[in-house]
Amino acid sequence: MIKKILPIIVLVMMFSEVIAQPYSLKSTGGAKAFRLNIYYGTEGKGGFVQYRGQQGIIPLKVKSHRQQGKTGYSKTTYVWDEVYDGKLTGSYGLTQEADKLSGAWYKRNKDGRQFQLEHVADQDAHTGIDKYLLHGVLISFYHTTDELLLFSYPDGSTKTSQLPGFDQPGPRRQGSIADYNFDGYDDVAFSIPDAGMGVYRTFDIFLYSPKSKRFQILAEPNDSKANCSGLCDVTLDQKNKLLMTSCRGGATWWKDVYRFSNTNKLVWVSSGKQQ
Incomplete structure (x- = not known):
């Protein structure tokens, strides 16, 4: 969500029927x-x-x-x-x-x-449930309006979380797997259209700790110098180990750049207009 400029555009989204995973x-x-x-x-x-x-x-x-x-x-x-x-x-x-x-x-x-x-x-395929097996952990979530997220660990323990709900019916939740904090271990993220006009996606990222062998949610950045609130349209610069977010306000796209601290906290690097 943009902090400094309110979106003023309307987006009409159309969806085609496809075979859904699994x-x-x-x-x-x-x-x-x-x-x-x-x-x-x-x-x-x-x-x-x-x-x-x-x-x-x-x-x-x-x-x-x-x-x-x-x-x-x-x-x-x-x-x-x-x-x-x-x-x-x-x-x-x-x-x-x-x-x-x-x-x-x-x-x-x-x-x-x-x-x-x-x-x-x-x-x-009709209920929208999907699962990943990552680092031996079974991750279960829904593409549809059910907000349940379940981590089932190899030792038999489980942890449940609630993912953000949709602002409007229809859009699908997306899951993605990537090494978001550049530590050599894949993490998992879930995204939905933003609660405003749906022009970008907001992310919840869960980082895997090889030490604890558990997934923990990445705290959202909260820097007054940033243009975007939260984690929006997340992309990664693998070479420079930077995480970037982008959001739209009016006719302008904004980008914030972060790096990770030694304690897996996001540290603001720069902000500006999206090129």
């Missing part, structure tokens, strides 16, 4: 079909599969991630290694075109057999 898949061409759900986040990270009728989950390790074409009309192909009891037991591949699933397969290592997979309707 994907529920069924094998084809075999004598006995099997079903599974596949979950993953940014660039295929945080992935795992869960087979229908089984309680356990199988972690996926990104082997390759390739994107072709322009944003909105791109073709993205993911390949993961299946890791079961610490061993590579197979691999999965999945291709999205314009946010729709166009192909998927599973290859079993023990006999080299490859199974083609097709998308089937599943309740999770």
Whole structure:
């Protein structure tokens, strides 16, 4: 939210129906079909599969991630290694075109057999629930209006949080995985359209601590020199280890730049108009 200038524009948002994650898949061409759900986040990270009728989950390790074409009309192909009891037991591949699933397969290592997979309707896609598996922690959240966020840790403990709610019905919550504090460990973030006109997204970022093996929310910056309030349209400068936020007031886009302190606090660096 802009601190110093109130937005005066109106945004009309239109949404097209796409196949939502997680994907529920069924094998084809075999004598006995099997079903599974596949979950993953940014660039295929945080992935795992869960087979229908089984309680356990199988972690996926990104082997390759390739994107072709322009944003909105791109073709993205993911390949993961299946890791079961610490061993590579197979691999999965999945291709999205314009946010729709166009192909998927599973290859079993023990006999080299490859199974083609097709998308089937599943309740999770309608309820909006999604999950990531990151550093052994199962993270559950909703793309829709449910604000529950659940961290399930390997030692059996859990922690629940409430994510900010939508100002207007319709928009979807987005999850993203990145190393937001540049410590070599991926973190997780969730964003929704801003509570004003919806021209940018506001973020809640949860940093992973390798020492405590827990996720903790990143405190929002509160510097009087900043133009934007909170964490808006967050981007990262990996080379210089800077976190940037941007927001809009009137016809002007503003940008604030921060660095991280040794205690994972955001320290203001500079502010100005977005170029």
